[in-house]
Amino acid sequence: MHTPSPLRLIPHAAPLLACAALACASFTARAQQPADLVFKNATVMTASHGTIEHGSVWVHAGKIAGVGATVSAPASATVIDATGLWLTPGIIDPHSHSALDNDVNEATSPVTPSMMMIDAFDNRDKALYQALAGGVTTELLLHGSANMIGGQAVVIKNKVGLDRDAMLFPNAPRSIKFASGENPKRVYGGRDQLPSTRMGNFEVMRQAFEDAKEYMAGWDAYNAKVAKNDSSAVSPKRDLKLEALADVLRGKIYVQIHCYRADEFLTEEAIAHEYGYKIRAFHHALEMYKVGAKIAPEQTAIATFADWWGYKDEAWDAIPWNAVMSMRQGVKVALKSDSNDHIRRLNQEAGKMVHYGGATEDEAIRMVTLNPAWIIGVDDRTGSIDVGKDADLVLWNHDPLSTYARAQKVYIDGDLFFDVSLPGLGTTHFSGVMDGDSESRDDGRNDEGEGQ
Amino acid sequence: MKKLLTLALLLLAAPLALLAADAPKKVIAITGGRLLTVSHGVIENGVLLLADGKIAAVGEAGKVKVPVGAEIVDARGLTVYPGLIDPETNFGLIEIASDQNSSDLAEPSDEIMPHMHVYDAFHSETELIPVARLNGITNAVVAPATDDTIAGQDIFIQLAGADRDAMILGRDVALAMNYGADQRRRGGRGGHSSFPSTRMGLITQLRQTLIDAQDYMAKRDAAAAKKDEKPEITKKDEGKKDDAKPETKKEEKPSKRDLKLEALIPYLKGERPVVIGVYEGYDVETIMGLAQEFHLKVILDHVTHSQQILDKIAAYKVPVIVGSIYDAPRGNERYDAVYTLPAELAKRGVKIAICSADGGGPVSSHSSRNLPYAAGFAVAYGLPYDEALKAITQNVADMFGFGDKLGSLDVGKTANVVLANGDPLDVRTDVKQVYIQGVAVPMVTRQTKLRDQYSK
Numbered sequence: 001m002h003t004p005s006p007l008r009l010i011p012h013a014a015p016l017l018a019c020a021a022l023a024c025a026s027f028t029a030r031a032q033q034p035a036d037l038v039f040k041n042a043t044v045m046t047a048s049h050g051t052i053e054h055g056s057v058w059v060h061a062g063k064i065a066g067v068g069a070t071v072s073a074p075a076s077a078t079v080i081d082a083t084g085l086w087l088t089p090g091i092i093d094p095h096s097h098s099a100l101d102n103d104v105n106e107a108t109s110p111v112t113p114s115m116m117m118i119d120a121f122d123n124r125d126k127a128l129y130q131a132l133a134g135g136v137t138t139e140l141l142l143h144g145s146a147n148m149i150g151g152q153a154v155v156i157k158n159k160v161g162l163d164r165d166a167m168l169f170p171n172a173p174r175s176i177k178f179a180s181g182e183n184p185k186r187v188y189g190g191r192d193q194l195p196s197t198r199m200g201n202f203e204v205m206r207q208a209f210e211d212a213k214e215y216m217a218g219w220d221a222y223n224a225k226v227a228k229n230d231s232s233a234v235s236p237k238r239d240l241k242l243e244a245l246a247d248v249l250r251g252k253i254y255v256q257i258h259c260y261r262a263d264e265f266l267t268e269e270a271i272a273h274e275y276g277y278k279i280r281a282f283h284h285a286l287e288m289y290k291v292g293a294k295i296a297p298e299q300t301a302i303a304t305f306a307d308w309w310g311y312k313d314e315a316w317d318a319i320p321w322n323a324v325m326s327m328r329q330g331v332k333v334a335l336k337s338d339s340n341d342h343i344r345r346l347n348q349e350a351g352k353m354v355h356y357g358g359a360t361e362d363e364a365i366r367m368v369t370l371n372p373a374w375i376i377g378v379d380d381r382t383g384s385i386d387v388g389k390d391a392d393l394v395l396w397n398h399d400p401l402s403t404y405a406r407a408q409k410v411y412i413d414g415d416l417f418f419d420v421s422l423p424g425l426g427t428t429h430f431s432g433v434m435d436g437d438s439e440s441r442d443d444g445r446n447d448e449g450e451g452q
Numbered sequence: 453m454k455k456l457l458t459l460a461l462l463l464l465a466a467p468l469a470l471l472a473a474d475a476p477k478k479v480i481a482i483t484g485g486r487l488l489t490v491s492h493g494v495i496e497n498g499v500l501l502l503a504d505g506k507i508a509a510v511g512e513a514g515k516v517k518v519p520v521g522a523e524i525v526d527a528r529g530l531t532v533y534p535g536l537i538d539p540e541t542n543f544g545l546i547e548i549a550s551d552q553n554s555s556d557l558a559e560p561s562d563e564i565m566p567h568m569h570v571y572d573a574f575h576s577e578t579e580l581i582p583v584a585r586l587n588g589i590t591n592a593v594v595a596p597a598t599d600d601t602i603a604g605q606d607i608f609i610q611l612a613g614a615d616r617d618a619m620i621l622g623r624d625v626a627l628a629m630n631y632g633a634d635q636r637r638r639g640g641r642g643g644h645s646s647f648p649s650t651r652m653g654l655i656t657q658l659r660q661t662l663i664d665a666q667d668y669m670a671k672r673d674a675a676a677a678k679k680d681e682k683p684e685i686t687k688k689d690e691g692k693k694d695d696a697k698p699e700t701k702k703e704e705k706p707s708k709r710d711l712k713l714e715a716l717i718p719y720l721k722g723e724r725p726v727v728i729g730v731y732e733g734y735d736v737e738t739i740m741g742l743a744q745e746f747h748l749k750v751i752l753d754h755v756t757h758s759q760q761i762l763d764k765i766a767a768y769k770v771p772v773i774v775g776s777i778y779d780a781p782r783g784n785e786r787y788d789a790v791y792t793l794p795a796e797l798a799k800r801g802v803k804i805a806i807c808s809a810d811g812g813g814p815v816s817s818h819s820s821r822n823l824p825y826a827a828g829f830a831v832a833y834g835l836p837y838d839e840a841l842k843a844i845t846q847n848v849a850d851m852f853g854f855g856d857k858l859g860s861l862d863v864g865k866t867a868n869v870v871l872a873n874g875d876p877l878d879v880r881t882d883v884k885q886v887y888i889q890g891v892a893v894p895m896v897t898r899q900t901k902l903r904d905q906y907s908k
Contacts, residue, residue, distance in 0.1 A: 341811035403828030
C-alpha cells in the first residue's frame with residue numbers, strides 16, 4: 001500500500017529538493033549552515049562554569065566562538081532569540097548499543113579484542129534519530145558484556161542522515177570493552193566452558209595479558225634488532241587479537257569495564273596494576289558507593305544508571321543515591337543509557353540526581369555532558385559550552401533537568417540536525433523511513449548480555 | 453500545674469499511639485501545604501485532617517478547624533497530594549528479574565488461565581513495595597505477566613499493611629487478557645511451538661472459551677433453577693436410582709465444577725472489568741469486536757501503536773491504560789508518536805490511566821517508583837497537568853472499583869497522602885512523608901539502609 005518514497009534512498013534529498021525549488025545554484029546540506037550563529041537571551045548551562053541567565057553563545061564555523069552575558073559576534077550573524085529557553089551542551093551517552101543490529105557480542109570466545117564495533121554500525125537505525133530528538137549528540141557504541149574482552153568501540157556524532165563515515169567522531173580515542181561478573185559467567189557457564197565463575201573470569205583475563213606480554217616482548221626484541229640494522233631480525237607473526245591487547249598494555253586504548261560489585265572494582269584495579277594499564281571507567285558500577293573513596297585515587301570514572309535496580313543478583317544492592325554518593329567520594333560520575341529507551345531522556349536521569357542525593361544542577365548536567373565526554377576521551381572537544389569547543393548544542397523549552405523539557409533544536413558541529421518545529425520527523429538531513437523495527441516486541445530480548 | 457501535667461502525659465502518649473497497629477484514633481493535621489486535591493483543584497495554604505485512617509477534613513487554612521490535641525504536621529513549603537496508584541504492576545510476583553526461582557509471573561502451560569489468582573502468589577514482603585512507596589505510590593493493581601491470552605485475575609493492593617491480607621484491598625478485581633503477537637506460541641521465550649501460533653488461532657480459541665463459559669453459566673443457572681423445584685427433582689432422582697443404571701446416575705449428580713469456566717462468569721456478566729493488553733490498531737479492532745460480541749466490560753491497555761484509530765477508540769467509550777509511554781515508535785513515525793498518546797486520547801474524551809513500565813520490554817515493577825515521571829512526561833507532550841495527575845490517582849481508582857475510597861483528597865476517603873518538596877510529577881522532587889490509612893509510613897527501605905550504612 002505504501003510505496004517507498006524515492007527520498008528514502010537519498011538521505012540528503014529533502015534539503016536538496018527544497019533548494020532546487022528555490023533555484024539555488026549550489027547546494028549541500030552544509031552550505032545552508034550560517035557562518036555565524038548567535039543564541040541570545042538563553043539560560044546557558046555551560047557544564048564547565050555554571051549557568052548564565054540571559055546569556056549568549058556565538059557559534060562560528062562549527063565551533064563555539066563566544067559565551068557570556070554578551071558576545072562579540074559580527075553583525076551578519078544569524079540570531080536565534082532564545083528567550084525563555086535553555087541552552088546546554090549536547091547530551092553524551094558513554095554506553096550505548098544503538099544501531100548495531102544485535103551484532104554486539106561475538107560470543108564465541110571470551111576474549112575477542114580485535115572485534116571492531118564499527119563493522120557492525122548501522123547508521124540508518126531509528127534509535128539514533130530518537131536519541132537525537134532527546135538531545136543526544138555523541139555516543140560511545142560499546143560491545144556487549146558476554147565476553148571478558150569484547151572488542152573495540154566506536155565513537156559517533158549523532159548526525160542523523162549523513163553517511164556512515166560522516167557520523168564517526170573524528171580522531172576519537174580508541175576504547176575497548178571488558179566485562180566481568182554474571183554475564184560472561186552465564187554465557188560461557190551455560191555451555192560448560194571457561195569462565196563460569198568470577199574465578200574463571202579473572203583468570204581468563206590474566207592469561208590474555210600474559211599472552212599479550214609475550215607477544216609484545218617478541219615485537220620489542222624484533223624492533224630493537226631492526227633499529228640496530230641486525231640482519232638476523234625476523235618479524236614475529238602479526239596477531240590482531242594480541243596486537244589489540246598489546247595496545248592496551250602500551251596505554252593506547254581506553255579500558256571500559258562492565259562490572260557491578262564492589263569487590264570486582266578492587267579486583268579489576270589490582271589486575272590493571274599488575275599488568276600496567278589504567279581503567280578509564282567502570283560501567284554500571286552500581287556498588288561504587290561502597291568503595292568510592294578507594295577507587296577515586298585511581299582516577300577511574302563510572303558510567304552508571306540513575307535508578308535501575310533489581311534486574312539481576314549483581315544489581316540487587318543498587319541504590320539511586322549511588323551516583324551522587326560516589327561523586328562526593330571523589331569519583332567522576334557519568335550517567336548512561338545502555339538502552340534505546342533511556343537514551344532518549346538522559347537529561348531526566350540527570351534531573352533525578354537532584355532528587356537522589358542533592359546534586360546541584362551544575363553537577364547533574366555534567367553527568368550527561370562533560371563527564372561522559374571525559375570517559376570517551378573527547379572532553380577537550382565537546383561536553384561543555386566553552387570557546388573553541390565543537391558547537392554541539394541543545395535548545396530546550398524547559399529546564400532540561402525537569403520532567404517537562406523537550407529538545408527544540410539540536411546542533412552538532414554548529415549544524416542543525418533536529419528542529420521540533422519542522423513537520424514530519426523534524427530532521428534536517430534525513431527524510432523517509434528509518435530502519436530498526438526488527439527490535440519490536442515480536443522478537444523478545446537478546447539475552448546474551450547485550451545490555452545491563 | 454495540672455494543665456502542664458496533662459500536656460506532658462499527652463506528649464508521652466503520642467508516640468505510643470503511633471505504634472498501634474490499627475489506624476490511630478489521634479487526629480493528624482497537615483497544615484500550610486499546597487494541596488493538590490485532584491477532585492476540586494489546588495488549595496494554597498491548606499489544612500488536611502486525618503482521623504481513623506480517613507480524611508476527616510480538607511480546606512483552606514482558617515476554614516478548617518484543627519481540633520485540640522491534634523498532631524500538627526507543618527507542611528509549609530510542601531506539596532500535599534493523594535497517594536499515587538499504579539494501574540499495572542507485578543509486585544510480589546517477582547523479586548529479581550533474572551531469577552526464575554523468584555518468579556510467579558505467568559503460567560504459560562495454556563493460553564486460557566482465568567482461574568489463576570494473583571492473590572495465591574502475591575508475596576507481600578517483596579522489597580519492591582517499600583521502594584515504590586518511598587516515591588509516593590500507595591496503591592497498585594497487580595497483574596500476571598502477559599504470556600497468555602487470559603493470564604489470570606488481578607488484585608488491588610495497598611502498599612502497606614500488617615500482613616498480606618491487610619494489603620490486598622480487592623481480590624479478582626479484573627481479568628487480565630492479552631492479544632497480539634506476544635501470545636502466539638511460536639517458539640518464543642517459552643519454547644512453545646503449538647496452537648495457537650497465529651492471531652486467527654488466538655481469537656478462535658478465545659471465542660470458543662467464552663462460548664463454553666456461556667454454556668457452562670447457562671447450565672449452572674438451569675441447575676440452580678431446578679434446585680428450587682427440589683421436591684420434583686428428588687422424586688425423579690429416586691425413580692432413576694431404582695433403575696440402577698450407572699450412566700444416568702452420573703447425569704443426576706450435580707455437575708462437576710469447572711474452575712476455569714466458572715472464573716469467567718463475572719466477566720461475562722459484565723460485573724468486573726477485563727483489562728485487555730493490546731498494542732496495534734488492527735489488533736484493537738479485532739479484540740474489541742470480540743469483547744462487544746460477549747458484552748465484556750473493557751479497560752484497554754497499552755494501545756501503543758494505535759495512533760490511526762484513536763477516534764474509534766474514543767467511540768468505544770472504554771477507559772484506557774496508556775503505557776509504557778516510553779515504548780519506541782515505528783520507524784516511519786515521529787519520535788514523539790507514543791509520548792503524545794495520553795494527550796491525544798484525553799483530547800478525545802477518553803478516561804486514561806498511565807502505568808509505570810519502562811519502554812521496550814515487559815512490565816518491570818522495579819520502576820514503579822517512576823510512575824509520576826511517566827505522567828509528567830505526558831504533560832511535556834501535551835496532556836493537561838490535572839489530567840496527568842488524575843491518570844495516576846482518581847482514574848485508576850475508578851477503573852478498578854475504588855473510586856469512592858481512593859484517588860483524591862476528599863472527606864471520607866482513605867487517608868493515603870503524600871508530602872513532597874515540590875511538583876510530584878518532576879524528577880527532581882523528593883517525597884518527604886507518605887501516609888497510608890492515616891499512618892505515617894517509615895521512610896525506610898533496604899536501599900535507604902544501604903545508603904545510610906555507606907554514608908557514615
